[in-house]
Amino acid sequence: MTDRLLITSSPHIRAPKTVRGIMLDVVIALVPACVAAVIFFGVKALMVLVASTVSAVVSEYLYEKAVKRPVTVGDFSAVVTGVLLGLTLPPGVPLYVPIVGSAFAIVIAKQIFGGLGTNFVNPALAGRAFVLAAWPLHVTSAWLNPLTMDAATGATPLHAFKGGQAVGSLTDLLIGNRLGSLGETSAVAILLGGIYLLVRGVIDYRIPVAYLGTLGLGVFVFGKPGALFQGDPLRGILLGGALLGAFFMATDYVTSPVTPKGRTYFGIGAGLITLLIRYWGDYPEGVTYAILLMNLATPLIDRFVVPKYYGYMHDVEARRRAREGGR
Amino acid sequence: MVKARRGSGGVPVPDKKELSGRMPIEDAGIPAELTLFLSQHTGAPSKPLVNVGDEVKRGQKIAEAQGAVSACLHAPTSGKVKAIEPRYQPVLGRESDAIVIAPDGEHALYEGLAPVGDDLEAISQDKIREVVRESGLVGLGGAAFPTAVKLQPPPDKKIDTYLLNGAECEPYLTADQKLMEEAAQDIVFGFRALMKGAGVEKGIICIEDNKPDAIRAMEEAAKPYPELEVAVLSHRYPRGGEKQLIEAVLGREVPPPPGLPLDVGVIVSNVGTAHALAVALKTGLPLVERIVSVTGEGVARPSNFRALIGTPVSYLIEKAGGFSGKPGKVILGGPMMGVAVKDTDVPVLKGTSGVLVLPAQAVKSEPVLPCVRCGRCVEACPMRLLPVWMAAYAENGYLEEAEKMRVMDCCECGVCSYVCPSRRPLTQSIRLAKSQIAAKRRAAAKK
Numbered sequence: 001m002t003d004r005l006l007i008t009s010s011p012h013i014r015a016p017k018t019v020r021g022i023m024l025d026v027v028i029a030l031v032p033a034c035v036a037a038v039i040f041f042g043v044k045a046l047m048v049l050v051a052s053t054v055s056a057v058v059s060e061y062l063y064e065k066a067v068k069r070p071v072t073v074g075d076f077s078a079v080v081t082g083v084l085l086g087l088t089l090p091p092g093v094p095l096y097v098p099i100v101g102s103a104f105a106i107v108i109a110k111q112i113f114g115g116l117g118t119n120f121v122n123p124a125l126a127g128r129a130f131v132l133a134a135w136p137l138h139v140t141s142a143w144l145n146p147l148t149m150d151a152a153t154g155a156t157p158l159h160a161f162k163g164g165q166a167v168g169s170l171t172d173l174l175i176g177n178r179l180g181s182l183g184e185t186s187a188v189a190i191l192l193g194g195i196y197l198l199v200r201g202v203i204d205y206r207i208p209v210a211y212l213g214t215l216g217l218g219v220f221v222f223g224k225p226g227a228l229f230q231g232d233p234l235r236g237i238l239l240g241g242a243l244l245g246a247f248f249m250a251t252d253y254v255t256s257p258v259t260p261k262g263r264t265y266f267g268i269g270a271g272l273i274t275l276l277i278r279y280w281g282d283y284p285e286g287v288t289y290a291i292l293l294m295n296l297a298t299p300l301i302d303r304f305v306v307p308k309y310y311g312y313m314h315d316v317e318a319r320r321r322a323r324e325g326g327r
Numbered sequence: 328m329v330k331a332r333r334g335s336g337g338v339p340v341p342d343k344k345e346l347s348g349r350m351p352i353e354d355a356g357i358p359a360e361l362t363l364f365l366s367q368h369t370g371a372p373s374k375p376l377v378n379v380g381d382e383v384k385r386g387q388k389i390a391e392a393q394g395a396v397s398a399c400l401h402a403p404t405s406g407k408v409k410a411i412e413p414r415y416q417p418v419l420g421r422e423s424d425a426i427v428i429a430p431d432g433e434h435a436l437y438e439g440l441a442p443v444g445d446d447l448e449a450i451s452q453d454k455i456r457e458v459v460r461e462s463g464l465v466g467l468g469g470a471a472f473p474t475a476v477k478l479q480p481p482p483d484k485k486i487d488t489y490l491l492n493g494a495e496c497e498p499y500l501t502a503d504q505k506l507m508e509e510a511a512q513d514i515v516f517g518f519r520a521l522m523k524g525a526g527v528e529k530g531i532i533c534i535e536d537n538k539p540d541a542i543r544a545m546e547e548a549a550k551p552y553p554e555l556e557v558a559v560l561s562h563r564y565p566r567g568g569e570k571q572l573i574e575a576v577l578g579r580e581v582p583p584p585p586g587l588p589l590d591v592g593v594i595v596s597n598v599g600t601a602h603a604l605a606v607a608l609k610t611g612l613p614l615v616e617r618i619v620s621v622t623g624e625g626v627a628r629p630s631n632f633r634a635l636i637g638t639p640v641s642y643l644i645e646k647a648g649g650f651s652g653k654p655g656k657v658i659l660g661g662p663m664m665g666v667a668v669k670d671t672d673v674p675v676l677k678g679t680s681g682v683l684v685l686p687a688q689a690v691k692s693e694p695v696l697p698c699v700r701c702g703r704c705v706e707a708c709p710m711r712l713l714p715v716w717m718a719a720y721a722e723n724g725y726l727e728e729a730e731k732m733r734v735m736d737c738c739e740c741g742v743c744s745y746v747c748p749s750r751r752p753l754t755q756s757i758r759l760a761k762s763q764i765a766a767k768r769r770a771a772a773k774k
Contacts (some may be wrong), residue, residue: 005657006690007669009755011741012662012683013498017703019696019748075696117697119751204702219506258702258715307711309733310335310570314582314590 023076036186041091052098056082084124087183092142094244194247214271329558347629361637370396398742403635421522440611455524462613467599471678494567497661509540511548625684655690704743714743
């Protein structure tokens with residue numbers, strides 16, 4: 001009597017959030033950081049961001065065409081990877097650095113392992129690690145002075161901070177008026193994006209809170225050379241790439257744990273490794289490797305940190321009784 | 328008022344109760360044919376007491392319960408037994424024997440029906456149990472578990488609390504809500520009868536906070552009875568699941584399967600069940616009708632009907648003004664756990680709380696993408712399981728691994744599929760694994 005009715009298994013309605021919608025939210029959340037980068041470092045910053053983003057999208061498209069897989073650039077995940085990689089680079093790098101970095105991120109770190117969902121490390125950070133190894137000088141010294149946009153030769157504030165020297169005012173750190181990578185500089189812009197992601201329910205607060213909390217505490221304890229409990233946790237968090245890493249890199253779904261508790265451990269672990277690299281390693285900054293290493297630990301965390309199932313206490317009790325009965 | 332906990336997992340779902348929530352309950356009337364399945368409850372099918380051609384009257388027993396877990400069946404109206412034959416049973420998903428009645432329009436009451444009374448003091452516990460059993464009473468929340476079985480817990484289980492489930496956490500459905508608003512007194516009477524039947528001292532009526540009128544009505548009706556309380560739950564699916572309700576209201580967790588609520592001293596029944604018992608005690612009429620919400624964007628005039636068991640869904644949709652536009656899906660029950668049917672010839676069962684019609688444009692299928700490990704299903708799972716891994720194992724045939732992840736604990740509430748941004752059919756995969764594991768266990772038990 002009726003037109004053909006659709007029969008599917010329940011549930012028959014779905015939540016509005018889709019992968020594409022989520023990725024689009026991340027792109028929106030990155031806009032303030034990109035705008036701040038362009039304000040402080042001008043057209044060069046824009047060029048870096050465009051180069052890394054276009055390279056990421058084109059790499060994904062070409063690779064998927066080449067191996068005859070469905071093209072997935074429409075899910076915006078390649079855009080996210082491209083923008084994120086661009087934000088980790090200094091404004092003065094030659095453009096082949098972001099281009100090659102994004103191609104590496106997409107093809108080697110993401111697509112070869114099966115694409116979105118099956119990559120085991122964060123593609124943007126893998127790309128950054130690659131260019132850091134390939135062109136260490138470009139990636140760690142191509143700084144530009146903010147606003148004047150001329151080449152700067154000095155060490156970044158993080159270097160100075162590590163040596164226990166005074167660094168810029170908190171206001172400058174917050175708005176981004178200082179040396180650094182594109183997305184490292186303006187804390188306000190990154191926080192704005194991070195808060196947007198939290199409010200929209202895109203990311204779990206546990207990772208950034210555990211990460212930045214661990215880092216802040218560690219900086220307070222060990223941050224001042226030769227003295228304990230005199231570090232400056234606020235500057236320790238604001239300098240370097242910790243904010244960008246905490247809100248945008250460590251929260252990557254694919255490479256972080258699936259359980260709430262696991263995410264807390266993930267954040268703490270990343271915080272500890274960052275501290276280790278910053279204060280006992282030779283690199284000035286440890287965010288990249290800290291998160292990459294925790295990416296590798298994620299399967300382990302997912303295996304062992306699992307929620308206690310509903311009613312588990314009855315099984316615990318039954319086992320206890322069985323044990324005591326046995327004696 | 329009892330303060331309920333938040334409970335594990337769950338998700339906010341759209342309400343949609345505004346569609347039929349303001350429509351009073353109306354009698355659906357007598358359709359041209361009633362289909363009464365012998366198997367429309369959990370347990371063994373009932374056994375026919377009538378033959379083709381027999382005249383039956385409203386309330387007359389037409390099939391007897393068989394075995395320990397079963398329920399008897401009664402004629403909802405007077406008429407002639409037209410056929411006893413297999414028909415498509417939507418919840419079982421296959422053909423199943425049914426008694427088909429052609430109503431004569433007289434709606435004549437069976438002479439053998441006698442009211443028991445409306446003074447609970449004067450009715451014995453045994454009498455209540457007998458009425459529950461003889462009325463074919465089953466859980467009207469959806470699972471249709473024979474109520475008589477619940478009222479007779481094994482003697483070693485001490486039951487201290489009876490929960491009356493008026494949560495109605497599924498979106499769209501308003502059958503329980505309207506019943507609570509319009510028949511609170513009867514529900515409370517029936518609930519107290521259930522409590523007496525089970526020998527339970529304390530009763531808690533559980534309602535989600537999106538039904539303020541129902542809460543008010545039930546609080547008013549429960550006021551004279553110090554043994555009754557009302558618990559208000561936050562609107563969060565699946566808070567009305569039996570295990571979730573016990574966790575939220577009492578802070579207890581039912582043991583994993585085959586554990587039952589009575590293992591933690593609790594019995595749970597639906598408000599509709601209590602109402603049906605009240606009717607049976609006061610008038611003698613067994614369970615022959617129930618409240619059905621006919622709702623959704625796909626019907627012209629969303630309504631709440633008092634419908635005879637066995638009424639064709641097509642008849643109810645007509646009563647609700649017919650389809651508005653092209654229908655996409657017709658669902659028996661709510662959108663989260665209901666069963667989609669292939670046509671509207673299927674009848675209302677004892678456990679059918681709603682008929683939901685979703686328009687064609689609302690049921691466009693979306694492509695299934697790879698899992699991005701966002702963990703939403705893990706956070707949403709009310710059983711605190713890991714749907715992400717269980718579904719992955721299930722899809723790839725690793726039944727033993729899925730079993731180790733406690734896939735059999737899954738209550739199939741559907742939240743994992745609901746929240747998945749990759750639109751993966753997690754619930755479906757898990758359900759399939761469960762049925763395969765159950766089949767394997769049965770085969771192993773036979774050997």
